[in-house]
Amino acid sequence: MEKMERTVDENLAGARIDKAVSTLSEEWSRSQVQQWIKDGLVQVNGKPVKSNYKCSMNDVIEVKIPEPEALDVIPEEMELDIYFEDSDVLVVNKPKGMVVHPAPGHLTGTLVNGLMAHCRDLSGINGVLRPGIVHRIDKDTSGLLMVAKNDLAHESLVNQLVAKTVTRKYKAIVHGIIPHDHGTIDAPLGRDQKDRQSMAVVDNGKHAVTHFNVLERFRDFTLVECQLETGRTHQIRVHMKYIGYPLAGDPKYGPRKTLDLGGQALHAGVLGFEHPRTGQYLEFEAPLPAYFETLIEDLRNND
Known part of the structure; x- marks a missing residue:
């Protein structure tokens, strides 16, 4: 059985154990972690705990990941x-x-x-x-x-990913003209209480940070590059909507009247990380897909 250990630092001190453990991997849901706690697979300082246990500085959390x-x-x-x-x-x-x-x-x-x-x-x-x-x-x-x-x-x-050392840059086309050249959105994300299939900015959500730079402005749209500091579900889509610039073509978070693109105009173009075995930093860049390039040309021509 695979194990993962973490020592509680100031970022996790005071947090409930289920929330603390769910931050250790972006792939673990809170409900999954709570089940592991019930099954005795999560221990603090060598002892099983309940889901409402609050972490203290220097606690050692051990998670046994089921086969x-x-x-x-x-x-x-x-x-x-x-x-x-x-x-x-x-x-x-x-x-x-x-x-x-x-x-x-x-x-x-x-x-x-x-x-x-x-x-x-x-x-x-x-x-x-x-x-x-x-x-x-x-x-x-x-x-x-x-x-x-x-x-x-x-x-x-x-x-x-947990240490936020992975480089993840996306290009997106958003509704509206963003007046400033760059910005940071720091707003917690969680399930939308009105629609459990959607995410939203909520007070008790998971920490989420998106940085963005404006690359080009069009008549009614803006081309931006977004860099993820965290990687929450639908993060860029929800964050850009939150500041008033939803993604073009987004059927879930965009305006009712948007571009017919078969989904949001969002491309994960740059990915960088340290090789797990050699430690060498690797970075890759994928060009925009054809539909995205065509959309940019159309928006330029409409200007």
């Missing part, structure tokens, strides 16, 4: 746009419209199905439906993802 179920994802041959691959890590450019991993009711045609056909040696930390997946991007977001091919790589990449 994944037997792998039953169906491998599917598909064209994968692979930017880098060795025995530890794979970097792939996901197209718009592709789901990253299987979910109930959506078990085929995902990136994971394609990865399983390409190489069966993917890490098992996230269980049967998400082998190798360290972080995700939404179905209609295109761009770069890092995939762990073994558990050593998986834990290293997750630790880098």
